[in-house]
Amino acid sequence: MKKIAVIPGDGIGKEVMSACLKVLEAFDFPFEYVFAEAGDETKEKTGEALPDETLQICKESSAVLFGAAGETAADVIVRLRLELETFANLRPAKSYKGVKCLFDNVDIVVVRENTECLYKGLEFEVKKGVTEGIRIITEKASERIARYAFELARRDGRKRVTALHKANVMKKTCGLFRDVCRRVARDYDDIEFSDYYIDAGCMYLVLDPWRFDVIVTTNMFGDIVSDLIAGLVGGLGLAPSANIGEKYAIFEPVHGSAPDIAGKGIANPSAMILSSTLMLRHFGYISEAERIEKALEKTIAEGKTTPDLGGNLKTDEMVEEIIKNIEE
């Protein structure tokens, strides 16, 4: 049995998590789900957004399924990523049939460095009204994420890796990141490599998204770019993510707890379900992951969706349709 830590969290986190578990339960995976608490509600109850107990459960598990957290999101998920040393944050985006997209045939995966940059929490008020934040970029983490991106490209039959940085302005930090990416690229002559400044990269993403395949970038830029590409294919409704480390892995939708629709039973479970299929792939259950993904695609193409995707089903009803569509 594999232990899976399950953290539904706040708002629609709970709803999409229970939907996702229903889909997984249509199979016979050797998973033991251990539920744990984190987020705004937990903070209200216990004083801590991410209690030690939850962290402990995560550290005893083979993977974490995470729903969403509210105001405390950063304290929960950024800390989890750091504590579990999940250095690679993978964020795929692709156009789905039946989803209103700006662009068809987009299929991009962002490989976001997940442990450093401006996310280390090194911030100070130097004196009243003067604040400073420290951006850390190391050769070690840059090399690790660059290799990860190229290996992922190879494994998934992708053709191109593009690094995004701002080395013209941040000559030392982004300069290091760019140089390491360029050096690592030389070990992968089967994969095309290019690098752009982040500003130009974001412009090309909206002018010509098809020139991108795998994007590798630093933490803060990766945060921005992954939401941007989610936007290109219709929003966060179908945006899953995987945080991968040496020992641990966390799977979570890119969306948040959506307090405006929480409790109404209409949350779109797709991003959570797709996050769980990233987990299945991580464990090697490739064909099962594909069957779920195909069932989801079919359900969406049939229009049997929650309102945000244009349908009129409740979360539970959409889940039933997905389960019906799972092929033997």
Next chain:
Amino acid sequence: MKKIAVIPGDGIGKEVMSACLKVLEAFDFPFEYVFAEAGDETKEKTGEALPDETLQICKESSAVLFGAAGETAADVIVRLRLELETFANLRPAKSYKGVKCLFDNVDIVVVRENTECLYKGLEFEVKKGVTEGIRIITEKASERIARYAFELARRDGRKRVTALHKANVMKKTCGLFRDVCRRVARDYDDIEFSDYYIDAGCMYLVLDPWRFDVIVTTNMFGDIVSDLIAGLVGGLGLAPSANIGEKYAIFEPVHGSAPDIAGKGIANPSAMILSSTLMLRHFGYISEAERIEKALEKTIAEGKTTPDLGGNLKTDEMVEEIIKNIEE
């Protein structure tokens, strides 16, 4: 007579500058143009990308018209912005008739803080393979740029100001920026205010750009967002900018020196010309600015453009058409 420092710079910078001056010369402005050098070529010749002499000329002028610089762009333009203390970088983007745009009826202006954040050049190699950059955000600069954004909204009859930040992760620096924006907003109850996280903001920009009007943000995010919105309306061909300070002002296209097409006589002069009309507006020549802008719009709508906009004219020919289209 007003002294205008003119820095054509590298590559197409020279071509679009001479095009722009031709348009200005169709009028009888009391301008004395003082040419100055900067950029890659200057660095090769003199060892310095931005010679003291050029800086001196800029400081003796009422405004700077800047074309583009190549590899040395950051050393030239970032330094100029800091030396001349142009604290507000204005970057309007709107959909033009006749230009292939992702979205029609977009009309957004980015007000980018132009003196601090990660652009201060505070970067260090702490030890081999470990680099750090310092992000500075102050109350003073945040308040100045926030007020500028609201005043601009009022002056231009705009309805909404949106601040973009990442205060959930950068609690001190972005937290300060957000709090100051929210506080300043209270002095402008005729203008709607909201603030988003930068990642969500970039997603909304591609899903629903019409919800944005004036965007105010910190330097690095402003760099990204301004290229992104240029992409939404067809690219950098029509993206001008103004850097405004207490004493000085610099007007420059957002595009760079485009070495791939430099010297071919086909550079699109529109962004430079629109930058010069921002200068005219700055000096109070509103009706002249409008006449040039209308002539440019008409020329584009007629398809009498350089190849990047779909036409087959050379830079000079497009300029002639624009001048012809200037109404009395």
